[in-house]
Amino acid sequence: MTILRTLCGMLALCALLLAPHTLHAQAIESLRAAETAQRALPLAPRLPRVAFLENRTLVAAELSPAGDAVAYLREQKDSRALWLLPTCDGNPHMLVGSTQAEQVMWSRDGRWLFLRAPRALTIVGIDGRSGVRVPLGGSERRRVIKLDLSQPAAVLLGERVAAGKGERWPAVRWRIVRMDAYGKRTVLREDTRWIHDIALDAQGRVVALTRFEGGHDALYRLHTDATLREVLRLRPMQRLDLLAARADGSLLMTGNPGDGFDGNFRRVLRLDANDRLQTLHQDPRGEADLDDVVIDPRTLQPLAASYRSTVAATYGIGDAQATVAAIAAKFPGRDIGLQAGSGPSAHWLVRERAANLRDPRWYLYDPRNGDLRRILDDPGITANSPPESNLARKLAVSYVASDGLRVHGFVLLPPGVDAAHAPLIAQVHGGPINHFRAGYDGTAQFLANRGYVVFQSNFRGSTGHGRAYTFSSNGDYGNGRVQQDIVEGVRWLLAQGIGDKARVGIVGHSFGGYSTLLGLTFQPELFKVGVAGSPPADLGWAMRWLVESGEQGDLPDRSLRQTLRALSLDGGDPATYARLHAQSPRVNVARMRRPLLIMAGSADRTVAIRDVTDYVARLRTLGQPVSLLVEPGGGHAPVDPIPREAYLFAMETLLQRHLGGPPPEPAGPRLRAYLRANLRLAGPEF
Incomplete structure (x- = not known):
């Protein structure tokens, strides 16, 4: 071998x-x-x-474990509702009339739905019963890890254990909790380290976990006395997701552990009882990391793997190869996402996507006869x-x-x-x-x-x-x-x-905005105009700020700092900071003479707004051409419709003036009012 x-x-x-x-x-x-x-x-x-x-009309859709119903989140006017559609030609009915949920998860027994919103997890019965509601985030840093597939209806939560007033991270403990549909809590493990993921056996006992060790991630098996044995030590940019623990002692995972050629691409893996790794599937083209894997909800066997970094492709695994090939044949040249019900007669949920298809299309596939039926296609969902x-x-x-x-x-x-x-x-x-x-x-x-x-x-x-x-x-x-x-x-x-x-321009957001500033500064003979969204003007300073003060500055696992260090992007390292600072658009601001539009959010915690405004002020002092659009209270990227439309309008206006193309569609009253209030600096294009 x-x-x-x-x-x-x-x-x-x-x-x-x-x-x-x-x-x-x-x-x-x-x-x-x-x-x-x-x-x-x-x-x-x-x-x-x-x-x-x-389109955000259809937020999420999930197939039940038995393949007999599809739960979906749908926005109508100013509210979002949870609906249930039987797969056997039934009519959909509303379960919850108002929710902030962004994700739906089915319990293993198919009787409960877990609705995850940014700040809360709500549990709802398919018969309309109301389950419990638990807050997420907060001082407990509570988060949803995954469903507990060892139980009929339970979810696994990670949370911080109170460690006393004023204590720092080294004294903090982290807890893994099982919570069932009725709110009953069971502590599965408490640890001094941040636990990324866990695997449970059929009896609901923790048999493996991945955690952050201060300088790297590692996979451990648990002995019956709850002591740990390290199985795999991961390097920066290596990751493992635990999918299932098998009765034979093996673990089903996705990830890219290993050295050299073996540790390159993310793939579907099996770790046997003797800790030997076996690749179950990887990109046949040898180009792309695994993007998604489909698991049988009953047997926990992998059924399909998808890759999307080059040509989008989905392949069947094992006994599911024929079924997946039959589905893929119905969508030539398309990107398909799959969800499988349990058993050979259960329906599959198929999501069709393409580069020229704004909103996904949804279908039910019957493996017994190969029939494909489109669902969730009423005019209220597919409009515009x-x-x-x-x-x-x-x-x-x-x-x-x-x-x-x-x-x-x-x-x-x-x-x-x-x-x-x-x-x-x-x-x-x-x-x-x-x-x-x-x-x-x-x-x-x-x-x-x-x-x-x-x-x-x-x-x-x-x-x-x-x-x-x-x-x-x-x-x-x-x-x-x-x-x-x-x-x-x-x-x-x-x-x-x-x-x-x-007539060549450059546009981008975040690091793409930084690259836009670099292009206009150092390659002005190529790039004639640029649009930069939330751009760091000094990447060394921005990376240091991000881990010390920004949105990711208080991540409890501190893994971002390790990743940046491995990529030579750690702004806390003096040599790295000096190198990036010397090459930054900020230091070389006098060389930037091309027309530029910058857009940013005033409450951005990924790229500091003061980094953006400092750079713009330097350009203005030198008399360089720049326009600045700032979303009040906005984050790293615009979310609401008017700020998003303003982003496109401003971009089109600048590019059309300098590269040609049709005149921009006139702004409506709300967009004009938004631009008047928030276009802080307006170049001649505006």
Whole structure:
């Protein structure tokens, strides 16, 4: 077995070494063919801005364990309600008329629903009975960990144990509690360390857990006397989620533990009773981390795995391969999400998504006869969704950076547009511990609808493509290798005849906003205009503030600091701070002469508003062109409809003035009033 694994690893390495040239040629050919096909389509009509604000009418939908009902959260006017739809042609009925819940979870016995809201967990019976309500957050730091599948109707909570007035984190203890539908609490474990996740046996006893050890995460098995035995020690950016404990002593998990090739991609795993790891499924393309796994609610066997960092694909596992393949065949070229009922005759819930499908579509699949029936499609739910033909095709691409690394990304090509003469927008994702996926992106589709080609780079340092890809940044997040990936991707597209080199812009939010400032500062010959949402002007300062004072400054597991340190982004390290500070847009503010729009929230606890306003003040002092839109009381990104529409309107106004395109749709009375009150600095574009 060892020889076979070594041989497989060598073959994979050879494929990686030989692949770039072949893949590069294939990427160019696919891109040109797609551009030709899109150019031949009718020009899409210009859609209203509000069409690109993703629909929140249907908030969540969950299939019952038996596959006999779908519970869903639906917004109507100013309220959100919980509904129940029988899967056998019954009519839906309302269970709860008003709730703030964002997630629905079924109890194992299918008789109770757990509704999780930002600040409370409410339990409701499917017969309309009211269960208990428990607050979340607060001084107890109470959080929902997962459902307790060892019990008919219970949930697992994590909470802080009071440790005395004025005591600091080292004296704090953390408790794992089982709470049933009637509010009965059972303490399962109390620990000095923050516990991420636990696994229970069929009797409801804790048999394994993952916890933070001060400098790393680790997986432990529990002995019968509750003592711990370390099984796996994880490195930064390695993670484990415990799915189930089996009767044979094995653990079903997802994650990316291990060294070298084995510890790269996130996958479906089994840890046997002798602590040997077995990969049950990983991306057959060798490109993407696992995004989602489907588990049989009765047997706890893995049924399907989904990957979405490049081409969205879902595969069956074991005996479910034929069923999953049959479902996937009904949705060629689409991204499907699955939920399975228990047993061979139970319905499956299917969610259909695509880059040009703003709102998911929902179906029930009957494995007995292959019938597929669309549900949750009444006009109140599907209203105002843009026609797919009016939205842009999103193509997965890859290009070879100047140092030989293959870089991943996406390009959105507007229908009916000659891409060679269209303005090109580089859209940069936030994080940077994040990545673009194959699905719908409202901002990108809005820009494409206005005639822009949109390029989304999953530059090195992005997640979703394996741990090695994330760490290949080597901490070079200033005006260095990471930014160079974005710049080289834009130049690669221009060399393929995609985009007008005289009309190139850059936009992004959070880290994407930081990249926008870098692009305008250090590559003004390429980027003619930029839009930055909540941008840190000095990444070293911003990362230090985030872990000391910002939203994540009081995380009890302190894992963010460890991650930033591993990625060479720890602003608390003097050398890291000095390097990022020297390359920051703030220090190099005199070089920034391109038109810029900055948007931010006054109560942002991820990027300090004073970091944003300080940078804007420096630009104004130097007489540089800048506009500033601030959402009063807003967080890191706008949530409410008017601030979100203002974001799109301001972006479109600036880009249209400097890159061309149709004039913006006039602002309505509410939007005009919002802009008058909150556009703190208005450049000539406004």
